[in-house]
Amino acid sequence: MKLVNSTDCILDFSGISVASSWSQLKEQRIEYQTHLQQLRLTLTFLEWMTQVNLMHDLITTKALEICESDMLEAGYGPPPVPYSFIVFGSAGRMESTLWSDQDNGLIISNETNEFKDRYFEIFANLLCDQLAYLGYEKCLGKVMCSELLWRKTLMEWELTLTEWQSDMSWEPIRYLIIAADMRHIAGDQSLTVALKDLFYRGFKEVPELQYAILRNTVRHKATLNILGQVVTERFGDHAGGFDIKYGVYIPLVNFVRFMALQLDVRETTTKKRLQKLISLDSDNVLLESCQEAFDMAIKLRMSTPCTLSDGLLISSNYISEQELKNKTIMHELRESLGVIRRTHRALQRLLRFAERRKI
Template structure:
């Protein structure tokens, strides 16, 4: 393990690329995770989050390398055609926590090879199992490259995107929203670039997609009551607590993503999307408020209580009732929720306008 630079607290992750086995790679993750936890209060939250996501990217890249090596040793040879490994969700936005799960996909070259389907089926099944071993829990929604829906050749991806973009029902639009956050991790970058180009062309060719995305985005769970008080969980294990992920973070991410798609902003991270949107509309007070609220949301999300399981972190994403009694936390939370209420109202206005135009 390399030491932390005492001046700027930047971790040296050079031990990760030289790990030679799954067990070594898991050890590296646990070691760096511990150091990152210790330095969280020493760094501005966005700088700290950047280091967390750098660690995840390096571990994931190494995992694919080990997986390729094991396939070779098992007699399957090297990858029969080029491929690109991509991530979605918080990983796609470079906003993963230390306990984020898997959200990934695979783009396979259209080059002809009779063994490629079987190879990549085995490859991705092994990979997703080992990523789970490394602490990246399997996605409950099955957004993983081990699933055929998220493992396709470039041509198959093109046909799938066209199907999603021609069907305005809830599920295909949800898949498009997921795809909007795709980010290249390793493999052939050109495949990712081509797929992104196909994705954005679809939005230009099918203007109605904006309305469908808006319809999906506008759904929102009330987080402030009419008196401006925070609405906490009433029942269950988290009674009295507040779900910071789905109550604050996700609504902000969804609003900013929708605005980015509407204005053809192709950045992946929420921070860069906001910066670009503000540069395009510098008088938009709501967007500037979102910037501050997003920083608060990240701070609160990364601060939620977590526990260790087999050396790896798990969190419920809830702020406890006890934590909510702290004036600073409650003030920040209420301020962020006020911004979210504003974004929700803005989306509702846009939806009503879109619906009137359809009449």
């Protein structure tokens, strides 16, 4: 283990590329996450997050390589047709923590092959099981390539997107919101490019989608009361604490994603979406505030307490009641929540305007 640049504290992740088994890959993940934890106070939070996500990408790419090797050894042969492995959620936005779970999918080539459905079913299940072994918990919402909904040929994906984009009910729109964060990791990148083109084409062909996305986005749990005080958890294991992920981070991500979709901004990360949006509307003070609040949200999210389980990190995403007594943390939290309140009001105004236009 060494640093590529001792001044910038950038890790050399070459150990991942030489891992040849699942156990070796898990050892590498544990070793690198330990070093990343040590670097947390040396790097800025955005620099640190970049390094964390680079590690995840390299581990996932190596996992795909080992999975293909296992399939070959088991007698299934190499992949019968090209495929692309994509990620969604925080991984798609390159905003994963050291304890993020799985959110992924497969795009399979339209090429004819009688064995491809069976091959990729076995491949996907093996991959998701082994990613869980490596510390990426399975998605509770089942957004994983082991699920048929997220494992399709490009032609099947096109049909599915058309179905989702013609149905304005809650669930299909939720799937579209998830798909908006897709990012290519490995395999045939042209398949990912084609799927993204199909995704954005749908938004141009079905203008009503903007309203449906807005309706889903505007739902928001109050995090400040009328006196401007932080609303903490009242009951349970986290009583007195505050959920940074769903109280601060997710509302900002949702707002920025909606604005990006509205203006056909095709960046994937929240930071790049914001930069592009600000370049398109430099007088928008709210977007500038969102940029500052997002930096705070990342800092607070990456700082939440975590514990070790089998050498891997787990976090509840909560700031504890004790930590909230820290004046700096509470000030940063209030500042961020104030911005979120303003974004929510802006979304509500847009929704009311859209509803009046429909009448």
